[in-house]
Amino acid sequence: MVIALVNGRVLTPDEEIPRATVILDEGRIAAVGEGLPPPAAAEVIDLAGLKLAPGFIDLHVHGGGGFSLMTEDREEVRSYARWVVSRGVTAFLITLAAAARPQLERWLAAAASAGESVPGGARPLGVYLEGPFVNPKRKASFPTEGLRLPDVSELLAHVRTAQGRLRIIALAPELTGGRELIAAARDQGLVVSIGHSDATYEEALEAISLGVTQATHCFNAMRPFHHREPGCLGAILASPQVAAELIADGVHVHPGAMALLLRAKGPQRTILVTDGVAPAGLGPGTYSLAGRQIEVTAGMATLADGTLAGSVATMDQSVRNLVRLGLASLQEALRMASLNPAVALGLEGRKGRIARGFDADLVALDEGLEVVMTFVGGEMAFCRPKGSAG
Incomplete structure (x- = not known):
């Protein structure tokens, strides 16, 4: 079915089209421009008063809507996928936390x-x-029994179980075997991210020279910055080739620290992630959460000892949050939630823009x-009921 989205304000990282027509056909964007006439056979959807943006891509998420992605039940993953479109997300990575090896293998099999x-x-x-393969000193909410030294044979076993679906691995490079x-x-073609790390500045720079290109939930679960020992955080901020994940829930990172990260990395090298867990x-x-009890109060998910256990925010x-705090323009925030994660996965030629030939993954x-509407592969996956508040 051909769909024509008319009268919406199209926002992309590069341009704004005030009253655009966007034609969706066979899962792709067939045309976009101001004043384009809809094809005769198209279903016309009027987006007057709405902004149309590329669909959000959540690279780092453990669950939401009551569904966990750390599960042995593939249907729970699929239920999450059907829920998260109500939050404007059109694609995501199934993010698995540190766990005992047999448990990780079962989760990976379900994810695959x-x-x-x-x-x-x-x-x-x-x-x-x-x-x-993360540092016990920076384990955050991870169970101690789920942590181990880097082991290439285990990694390769996980790659096989994931059946080619493993995309990113976070590790502490300072550990033996890093x-x-x-x-x-x-x-194996994986993106390597530094995370849950106690690396010094020098250790982190070495890891970056070896191929680390991303930083897992920047500021959280990593050695903090000090003016005489900048630590891995300092190396991340000083290295333009490293993209930094940011949890902008207002809990994990203070707005002042968010501003510092955005000043150092810019909207081009910051990736907005939720780190969401099932109660998000x-x-x-x-x-x-993976067999442990967590409490959600005041927008925070915590273990019994008060340790943060992921986020309950949505994309x-x-x-x-970024826009209302004055930390980014709307177009910059949208870029961090769509194009930047696409770039991290090497999908910038298909996702993250509203342009001819790109996947028809959109959010109004x-x-x-x-969120009012979400389109995945050119089909409406979510439409807010008329008369309901956002």
Whole structure:
């Protein structure tokens, strides 16, 4: 079916079209421009008063809407995909936290079997392995029994179980075996991210020279900056080739630190992520996270000892936060939520822009930047009920 989206304000990283027509055909954007006449057979959808942006891509998310991505049930992954389109997300990575090896293997098998597309849902683009090769000093909410030294043979086993779907691995490069693991991961075509790390400035710079190109939830679970020992955070901020993930929920990172990161990396090298867990998008209460109890209060998910256990924010909320705090323009925030993650995955030729030939993954936002409609592969996956508030 051909769909013509008319009268919307198109926003991309490079341009703005005030009253645009966007033609969707066979899962791709067939044409975009101001004043284009819709094809005769097209279904016409009027977006007057709405902003149309590239669909959000969440590279780092463990769940949301009551669904966990750290699961042995592939249908739970697919249920998450159908829920998250209500938050403007059109694609995501299934992010698995550090766990005992047999558990990780079962999660990976489920993730691999979830498929590359979900009818009426966001597309799972693959798997992000957050651990298990991370530093116990910076483990955050990870269980101690899930941590291990870098092991190339284990990594290769996980690659096989993931059936070619593993995309990113986060690790602490200062650990024994870190160099070898970076090399093996790069040989497998993986993006290597520094995360849950206590690396010094020099250790982090060496890891970057070996192929680390991303930083996992910057500021969180890593050695902090000090003017006499900048640590891995200093190396990340000083290295233009490293893209930095940012959790903009207002809990994980202070607005002043967000401003510092954005000044250092710019909107071009900052990737907005949620780090969401299963209760994301729900209300306060007691929930389960990979078999452990967490409490959600005041917009925070914590273990019994008060340790943050992921985020309960959603991607649309994170975009709104950046704009409302005055930390980024709307177009910059949209770039961080769409094009930048596409670039990280090597998909910038298909996703992250509203341009001819690109995937028809789109989100329509109202004046309050609430999600009104989401399109995945040229089909409407979500439409807010008429009369309901955002």
